[in-house]
Amino acid sequence: MKPTILLVDDEEELRRSSSQALDLAGFDVRSFAAGEPVLDIVGYGFKGIVVTDIRMPDMDGMTLMGKIREIDPDIPVILITGHADVQLAVKAMREGAYDFLEKPFNAQELADIAARALDRRSLVIENRRLRAEAGKRDDIEARLPGRTQLMVDLRYRLRAVAATDADVLVIGDTGTGKEVAARALHDISARAERPFVAIDCAALPANLIESELFGHEAGAFPGAIRARYGKFEHARGGTILLDEIGSMPLDLQAKLLRVIDERRITRLGSNEAVPLDVRFIAASNTDLDAEAAAGRFRADLLYRLNMVTLRMPALGARREDVPLLFLQLVNEAAVRYRRGPIDVPPAIIADVARRDWPGNVRELRNAADRFVLGLGPAEPLGTGPAHAGLADRVADFERSIIAGALAAHGGSLKPVYESLRISRKTLYEKMQKYGLGRHDLDSV
Incomplete structure (x- = not known):
């Protein structure tokens, strides 16, 4: 299926004229009077772009753009603005909009911007395909x-x-x-x-x-x-x-x-x-x-x-994933709240790793959001299974400390054993003891 332009505008006359102009320019256009149906179409595999008016009832263009970016931040969104909305559109550009057009605009200008946006989307889709075929992280x-x-x-x-x-x-x-x-x-x-x-x-x-x-x-x-x-x-x-x-x-x-x-x-x-x-x-x-x-x-x-x-x-069945997953969720939250790169201290990662997280990934995501906002990773602190004995709790704590340090240092052993003040041999033995897989040694 060829790339598609999803055109959203509650004004029927403008929607019809813009749709006709794009159609005459050789684009496949689908038009909508509201933004809600668009959210059912866009996704990681969507090859097109979205052109939307800012001022609309129910869901405005800024809200629609935000929801689209939650689904896939690499889908180009072009905003159509009135004269009074130009400052709002500039703000939207900082938040990820591809471009904006001020009314009244000519058809060729819209077609040129749409063509460039479609080219960018095509490159994104192709790069994702090549990464997947190369066996990289898809x-x-x-x-x-x-x-x-x-x-x-x-x-x-x-x-x-x-x-x-x-x-x-x-x-x-x-x-x-x-x-x-x-x-x-x-x-x-x-x-x-x-x-x-x-x-x-x-x-x-x-x-x-x-x-x-x-x-x-x-x-x-x-x-x-x-x-x-x-x-x-x-x-x-x-x-x-x-x-x-x-x-x-x-x-x-x-x-x-x-x-x-x-x-x-x-x-x-x-x-x-x-x-x-x-x-x-x-x-x-x-x-x-x-x-x-x-x-x-x-x-x-x-x-x-x-x-x-x-x-x-459940997270409890894959506890080894918790430290790296928390770091990923922190990075996503930092982007979402427009914060710079955030360092997570090994002590925090170790604390996160030893909790039970009965709410699974959703609860862990909320904890990452709180950490990025400076509110701490979670409340109250988890204490591990209530039935565990002292030896099991000590082992669980030691394992979480090592897992957290490995995650914090990207799997590189030297800064891990130096920060924990143990020998490389001791670290390797404990990783074997606690089932911290050999994949954690890949970057050494």
Whole structure:
């Protein structure tokens, strides 16, 4: 699919004229009256750019740009401004906007800026592809980092599954990154440039749940003044994430099963079936097998959804990853809060490494944010498993100190054993004792 320009403007006349000008210049243009639908299209695999007005109701252009940068900071965003918004646009440039145009602007000027932005995006996509082919750290490892075998295996399975159209069940505790994995599956799949629609099954209003998912025709129920696409239909060609699938009511589970089997939907108030080309990813933090055994979840739906199952490990199951993961989250938070490079003392890393983090990566990310903002890494301090004896606690503390020092010094041994005031031989023996893998020696 060729590169696309997503044009967002609530003024119909300006939207139409800008779209026509870009179309005549040879670009593939999709126009929108609001920014929300754009967020379902952009992603790591999106090859295009976004052109948006700043002043819009509901979600303004600055907010839209911020949300796009959270998904992928390398997607060029061009802002259209009124005369009074020029200072705001300059501020946006400092925060990552690619360029801005002041109204009124001529069509050639818009086309020239769009062409340069598309060239930049093309280079970004090509560099990512080359890095992946060269076996270097790719986008999936950046989004799901970790050196433990659990994470290596997870990334391997994710890449293998992404290349297919198989429906996927992602399970794991709260905060382990289920939605991150689902988004990664979409972004490296053949559906990357089509919508990614996340549906929180626990938050759908009970009285509107069918209309929200399947859509409705005009007059289907009181208040249905005009026909409306549902979320399923909006995702055609793309991916649907059914988050917290275990919260879906049983009667709706039966209808969902039929949709998954037939890949068709019928809007409320209609008898006409609409073909549905989508991939379903379901996510749950509950044991769906137990829910099915208790009669709270349809067993046939579970069997249909778990064609492939990805299990997101808790941080407690991959404690070796905590120091490096914390450092990465600190760097991301520093960029997000526009802070300079931040050094994390080994003592802080060691403290972070020995905590339990029951909230998993989400809790660790919040701790990194607090540290960057000068509020300390977390409250209260973790103390390790309550049932552990003194010897186990001492060993856990020693291991976390060494792991933290290794992470702080990038795996280089000399500054580690010098800072810990032990010999190189002692350090090597303790790394073997505590299972700190040989990958930590790669940079020595």
